[in-house]
Amino acid sequence: MKNHVWRPLFVVLGLVAVILLVRLFIVPDDFSVGERGYMYGYHRLGNEQEWKDFKTKFRTSTYCNDCHEEKMAERVGSPHALIECENCHGLAGDHPDNPEKLTLDRSRELCLRCHTRLAYPSSQRKDLAGIDPQEHNPGDACVDCHNPHRPNLEEM
Amino acid sequence: MKRRDFLKNTMIAVAGASIPLSALEMIDPRELFAAHPELRWVFLADTYKCVGCGFCVKACKVENDTxxxxxxxxxxxERYVITKSGxxxxxxxxxxxxxxIAADIYKGQNPLALEVDFAHGRVDKTSVPKxxxxxxxxxxxAQAFFVPKLCNQCENPACVQVCPVGATYQAPDGVVLIDRTWCIGCxxxxxxxxxxxxFFHPVYKVAEKCNFCYHRISKGLKTACATACPFGARQIGNIRDPNDPVTKxxxxxxxxxxKDEYGTKPQVFYIGLNKEVR
Structure with missing residues (x-):
């Protein structure tokens, strides 16, 4: 066959070679199909470990208990013992180093998350002690009267 | 060589060259299943127990730098209020x-717009006319309840199939992850x-999603949302462990x-759903 037929083919083959060469350098070595095959598992394997190494900030009450035993003991038997310390006090992260002081939310709105009365028949919300925020001492902070660690009305 | 033969041979050569070697490898699904028989993360949400306190969302946002x-x-x-008139x-x-914290609820007349919007938490009292x-x-x-929503970590994730660069994938334990260094943000x-x-992460400029707090569950902790929930309305578990309370x-x-009908096989299970929940 004549040369002019082959010449474009060489150009195409050259392009393919260049693309494969570039791909060799760009695509990370650990790119693989994993266990789910091409459709769901085509990825860089190292990324799984990168996500596992993501920093944990929510340390849970067992971490708080290491230093603040007396505060933890205060809550025992109270309905609020169900609530994680960090829900109101802010996530601990590397406390006491970073942050040195947590951002405690003492606002009325925080309490209203559960204690605005919503009489929803098919939700547990109706069973929680609830108030109408417009009627019940509007503008005042709940924590002025109620102790958030022991909110029982008898102990007020 | 005739023109006809040339075209014929070219077509055969191109077809042959376009078959990747891996396509000739037969994958046995049982083999894949057996590779990780011991771990498959699932989630259980109880719509009776949820009181809509939102501590889960607060904890999630801080924990995951959203x-x-x-x-x-x-x-x-999501809050659902269904009146007696339907x-x-x-x-x-x-x-x-x-x-x-208020009994007032969105009462818009365009459910489609609402669906698009509330899915991303965009229904904001300040931005909607009073x-x-x-x-x-x-x-x-008649009925009113709260439905926690998060990624379903589908067995057949539609989001993974459409990724053109392999930046999102399903980990062997079923969680769908995004490679932030590889995502092109399409x-x-x-x-x-x-x-x-x-959604699109406003800081990293890549796609972002719930990953069941992969950094926590792989260390034996619960997800941030499940930890923050005072009522046990959110639970994370391993469906391959018959003694796991979630499995039970x-x-x-x-x-x-x-949305069972989409065939994505979602792995977030709900107690107390009804047909109004989408």
Missing amino acids: PYDANVSRTWV EVHIDSPKAARDGF GEFASIPEEDI GYCIMGCPYGVR AIMSERIGVL
Whole structure:
């Protein structure tokens, strides 16, 4: 066959070679199909470990208990013992180093998350002690009267 | 060589060259299944126990560095109020980051717009005209409840199939992850997810989604949302462990999943769903 037929083919083959060469350098070595095959598992394997190494900030009450035993003991038997310390006090992260002081939310709105009365028949919300925020001492902070660690009305 | 022969041979050569070697390898699904028989993360949400406090959303946003005041969230809580006359009202102000502290509910007349919006927590009291909110008298409410939403970590994730660069994938334990260094931000996956779970991360400029707090569950901790929930409405478990309380509940309770008909096989199970929940 004549040369002019082959010449474009060489150009195409050259392009393919260049693309494969570039791909060799760009695509990370650990790119693989994993266990789910091409459709769901085509990825860089190292990324799984990168996500596992993501920093944990929510340390849970067992971490708080290491230093603040007396505060933890205060809550025992109270309905609020169900609530994680960090829900109101802010996530601990590397406390006491970073942050040195947590951002405690003492606002009325925080309490209203559960204690605005919503009489929803098919939700547990109706069973929680609830108030109408417009009627019940509007503008005042709940924590002025109620102790958030022991909110029982008898102990007020 | 004739022109006809040349074309014929070229076509055969091209067809042969386009078959990747791996296509000739036969994959046995049983082999894949057996590779990780011991771990498959699933989630159980109880719509009776959920009170809509929103501590889960607050914890999730801080734990996972989702910008706190941006209108995006990996998880959110929807409120459903169904009246005796059959009207369905749904809202999720600020993705329920601050809970539901008012009885007023979104009362818009365009359910489609609402669906698009609330999926990303965009129904914000400040951005919607005041008339769009109304309080429904207690005696008119037939059913009202809260539905926690998060990524379903589907067995057949639609979002993964559409990724053109292999930046999102399903880990061997079933969790769908995003490779932030590899994502090009094309947004196909955000469109592809039937549950509206994915969004564009305003800081990293890549697709973002709930990953069951992969860094926590792989260390033996619960997800941030499940830890923050005071009522046990959110639970994470391993469906391959028959003694896991979540597995036991899924096997014995009457449970449902969202948008079953899409065939994505979602792995977030709900107690107390009804047909109004989308």
